[in-house]
Amino acid sequence: MGDRPILHEYAASGNCYKVRLTAALLDCPIERREYDIVQGETRTPDFLANVNANGRIPVLQVGDRFLPESNAACFWLADGTHLVPYDRFERADMLHWMFFEQYNHEPNVATLRFWMKWIGADNLSDAQRTQLPLKQAAGVAALKLMNEHLAAREWLAGQDLSLADIALYAYTHVAEEGGLFALSDYPAVQRWIARVEAEPGYVRMG
Amino acid sequence: MGDRPILHEYAASGNCYKVRLTAALLDCPIERREYDIVQGETRTPDFLANVNANGRIPVLQVGDRFLPESNAACFWLADGTHLVPYDRFERADMLHWMFFEQYNHEPNVATLRFWMKWIGADNLSDAQRTQLPLKQAAGVAALKLMNEHLAAREWLAGQDLSLADIALYAYTHVAEEGGLFALSDYPAVQRWIARVEAEPGYVRMG
Numbered sequence: 317m318g319d320r321p322i323l324h325e326y327a328a329s330g331n332c333y334k335v336r337l338t339a340a341l342l343d344c345p346i347e348r349r350e351y352d353i354v355q356g357e358t359r360t361p362d363f364l365a366n367v368n369a370n371g372r373i374p375v376l377q378v379g380d381r382f383l384p385e386s387n388a389a390c391f392w393l394a395d396g397t398h399l400v401p402y403d404r405f406e407r408a409d410m411l412h413w414m415f416f417e418q419y420n421h422e423p424n425v426a427t428l429r430f431w432m433k434w435i436g437a438d439n440l441s442d443a444q445r446t447q448l449p450l451k452q453a454a455g456v457a458a459l460k461l462m463n464e465h466l467a468a469r470e471w472l473a474g475q476d477l478s479l480a481d482i483a484l485y486a487y488t489h490v491a492e493e494g495g496l497f498a499l500s501d502y503p504a505v506q507r508w509i510a511r512v513e514a515e516p517g518y519v520r521m522g
Numbered sequence: 523m524g525d526r527p528i529l530h531e532y533a534a535s536g537n538c539y540k541v542r543l544t545a546a547l548l549d550c551p552i553e554r555r556e557y558d559i560v561q562g563e564t565r566t567p568d569f570l571a572n573v574n575a576n577g578r579i580p581v582l583q584v585g586d587r588f589l590p591e592s593n594a595a596c597f598w599l600a601d602g603t604h605l606v607p608y609d610r611f612e613r614a615d616m617l618h619w620m621f622f623e624q625y626n627h628e629p630n631v632a633t634l635r636f637w638m639k640w641i642g643a644d645n646l647s648d649a650q651r652t653q654l655p656l657k658q659a660a661g662v663a664a665l666k667l668m669n670e671h672l673a674a675r676e677w678l679a680g681q682d683l684s685l686a687d688i689a690l691y692a693y694t695h696v697a698e699e700g701g702l703f704a705l706s707d708y709p710a711v712q713r714w715i716a717r718v719e720a721e722p723g724y725v726r727m728g
Contacts, residue, residue, distance in 0.1 A: 369667055370626070383614055385621040392614035408589055408598035411617075415591040419624045420576070446652045461575055 321393070322347045322377040324367055329353070330426055330486035331386035332374040333521045337482050338390040340519040342397055346376075354434065386486075387414045390479050399479050406474035413472045413480035416458075424455035425497065426487040432494035452496050459491065463502040470511060477515060485512045490521065527599070528553045528583040530573055535559070536632055536692035537592035538580040539727045543688050544596040546725040548603055552582075560640065593620045596685050605685050612680035619678045619686035622664075623693075630661035631703065632693040638700035658702050665697065669708040676717060683721060691718045696727065 323339075323346050325332035339346045351357040351373055359371045368375045368384045375382050376389035383389050394400050401407045428451050431437075431444055440448070462484065465472065472480040489509050491497040499506055512518065529545075529552050531538035545552045557563040557579055565577045574581045574590045581588050582595035589595050600606050607613045634657050637643075637650055646654070668690065671678065678686040695715050697703040705712055718724065 369670060370622070378611060381611055381615075383611070383618055385618040385625075387621050388614045388618035391617050392611065395610055395613065404601055405584055405587055405589070405598065407601065408594045409587075411597050412589055412591040412594035415593050415621070415624055416576070418621055419591075419629075423625075423629070443652050443656060446649050450649060464575060 319379065320345050320347045322349055323389075324349050324351060324375040324377060324382075325373050326351055326353045326358075327522055329373065330429075330490065330521070331422070334386045334482055334486045335374050335376060335389045335393070337486070337519060338393045338399065338479065341399065341477075341482070341515060341517045342393060343517060344393060387418065387479070387483055390414075390482060394479055398476065399482070401474035401476075401478055403474065406478075410473040410478045410480040414483045417480075417483045420454065420461075421458040421484060422487060424451045424458060425491050427451060428455060428496050429487065429490060429494040432496065455491070455497055459488070459497060459502050459505060462488070462508075463504045466504040466508045470508070477512065481508070481512055485509065486521075489513075525585065526551050526553045528555055529595075530555050530557065530581040530583060530588075531579050532557055532559045532564075533728050535579065536635075536696065536727070537628070540592045540688055540692045541580050541582060541595045541599070543692070543725060544599045544605065544685065547605065547683075547688070547721060547723045548599060549723060550599060593624065593685070593689050596688060600685055604682065605688070607680035607682075607684055609680065612684075616679040616684045616686040620689045622667075623686075623689045626660065626667075627664040627690060628693060630657045630664060631697050633657060634661060634702050635693065635696060635700040638702065661697070661703060665694070665703060665708050665711060668694070668714075669710045672710040672714045676714070683718065687714070687718055691715065692727075695719075 323332065323335055325335070325348060327350060336346070353373065357363065358368070358373050364371055367382055370384055372384060374386050374389055375384045376392060378392065383392055401410055428448070431440060471477050472484060488505060492499055529538065529541055531554060533556060542552070559579065563569065564574070564579050570577055573588055576590055578590060580592050580595055581590045582598060584598065589598055607616055634654070637646060677683050678690060694711060698705055
């Protein structure tokens with residue numbers, strides 16, 4: 317290989333930030349290539365044919381191979397390092413929280429941040445307006461579940477910070493930006509956010 | 523450990539079937555414990571306190587530890603076996619398809635099957651009715667993406683059947699049950715379904 321992995325990304329996206337935070341905590345240099353998702357730059361024929369047929373970022377390019385899905389890109393970077401638990405059950409439990417993130421957390425907490433901050437409350441479609449209260453309730457449920465789990469432990473899976481924490485930190489720490497979630501309702505989550513931000517090598521979003 | 527893992531499940535659920543199919547292909551005996559999700563048996567205080575605070579099945583119990591999320595349970599069963607590629611990139615690429623399954627495929631293909639077959643078209647809520655065409659379009663996009671990918675290769679990730687195929691097979695092979703998707707539109711997917719079903723140890727859903 318030799319060459320650095322290339323992250324095809326959009327800097328304001330929490331999914332892209334996960335990959336950069338993982339690389340930073342591992343002190344692994346990556347190259348960044350920016351696309352404007354709002355301008356449709358990940359839906360061009362060239363992007364669909366050569367980077368990701370799913371039209372989404374992030375995509376991690378390793379040599380001439382392309383890896384879509386933020387959590388899979390994090391796993392490639394961290395496989396065999398201290399960010400993936402060595403114990404078989406804990407490793408699967410880390411993945412449990414990463415699948416929870418993509419199923420229960422991101423479609424609610426991240427999507428509402430995008431709707432409220434990028435699209436704007438006044439510009440939502442009827443379908444979006446109908447879904448808003450459902451997504452808000454589901455986002456609250458996800459944050460509440462994390463808060464209860466973190467009340468008794470420092471990290472989501474295993475004994476140390478893992479990819480589970482990185483995956484869920486990304487959109488949790490900016491959950492208030494859409495104006496629909498209050499992190500003060502989740503004090504154990506707030507303490508966990510502070511622990512993530514105290515990690516050596518931590519980098520901010522953006 | 524010694525004892526068999528216990529699968530807390532609902533037999534008609536594709537997410538639960540993934541775990542049973544993985545165990546069957548690995549010839550790994552598991553015990554099954556059935557819950558009626560329609561009767562709310564996974565939302566009781568006892569279930570929430572002792573099995574899964576998220577109120578969902580499947581949950582794989584390993585000794586006195588509980589592992590929610592179907593794809594994480596499959597990973598625990600298959601970790602270190604031929605169902606998880608040995609190559610680092612291919613292993614991450616398998617996870618790429620498993621995250622795709624939970625984000626792009628299951629919430630559309632599986633949810634519409636549940637809505638149309640269990641709830642029934644006439645009993646859908648207004649919010650569900652609004653989302654139906656969006657979910658149908660997203661489900662078609664997911665099946666189309668799989669079909670294009672599988673036109674040129676036998677398995678989703680790596681050179682052999684992996685957990686990526688098991689995860690996506692579960693709801694794809696019953697996608698027609700809701701009446702909203704036609705598998706004949708996806709001939710490469712149909713050929714891949716036949717390959718999965720020809721695997722030694724394959725078991726049917728249910």
